[in-house]
Amino acid sequence: MLLKNKKFLISGLANKYSIAAGIAHAMHREGAELAFTYQNERLLKNLGPIAESCGSDILIECDVSNDDSIQSSFNKLSKRWEKFDGFIHSIGYAPADQLEGNFVDVTNREGFKIAHDISSYSFTAMAREAKPMLNDNSALLTLTYLGSTQTLPNYNVMGLAKASLEANTRFLAASMGRDNVRVNAISAGPIKTLAASGVKNFRKMLSQHSKRAPLGRTITAEEVGNVAAFLCSDYASGITGEITYVDAGFNIAAMPLDDIEE
Ligand SMILES: NC(=O)c1ccc[n+]([C@@H]2O[C@H](COP(=O)([O-])OP(=O)(O)OC[C@H]3O[C@@H](n4cnc5c(N)ncnc54)[C@H](O)[C@@H]3O)[C@@H](O)[C@H]2O)c1
Structure with missing residues (x-):
């Protein structure tokens, strides 16, 4: 078991389709003890049974748009765990009107600010709050996407x-490297989740993906979970600051093989 005797906090589990759910199942299978944060009360009914199936009763509200909420969530966690071994940041958001239409026309200051605040700054904020409670050889992990490059x-x-x-x-x-904390990201291929459905024509992205990816298919949250478990384990002790693609190879292929071969 990759994560025996390790404790991880998982954020961003909205429902059973969430990438965070795939990660939670894989980390639990590999022996980790888990705690969860959720954005608001509404999501608690989805999270409860999944947390239970992972043997966890540590469920803490944390809205990352609010500094007090972030601080108080780590404070609450410290009442249950004096120290832990890292967290998964599986949080992203942009207002719906920003994810539909021509970039130059639809992008506005407010949408830009919110997208960066929730999807990027929150990772730094959570790392800062977690830092005093992290064991030696801890690992932090976030989820990114090819749209970055x-x-x-x-x-x-x-x-x-x-x-x-x-x-x-x-x-x-x-x-955080000198404190023996590793920080990595998984760049996941498209998976149909709540957040992904906010991107217009997401279904077409899925079929394009299968056409171009060397493996000829999309990927699952379980496959992301397996890589997450590895990256958070001591087997990945030499890896930090890396973006690991779990995308069936899509990012390395400029053109689908079939276009030339037919
Ligand atoms: N689904 C994909 O195709 C895909 C691909 C690559 C990367 N990702 C990334 O994976 C991560 C997880 O997304 P997902 O696809 O599992 O969708 P999801 O909707 O299941 O998860 C998104 C999570 O972000 C949380 N969140 C949003 N605003 C928040 C806030 N203010 N405070 C706290 N939590 C907040 C939501 O509660 C939700 O749990 C995101 O960063 C997303 O960009 C997704």
């Missing part, structure tokens, strides 16, 4: 926020 329709300002999140991963890795 390449353009695609409708993803718009989220692409910029993911670019910020990836730089954030590198700066946190440099900043």
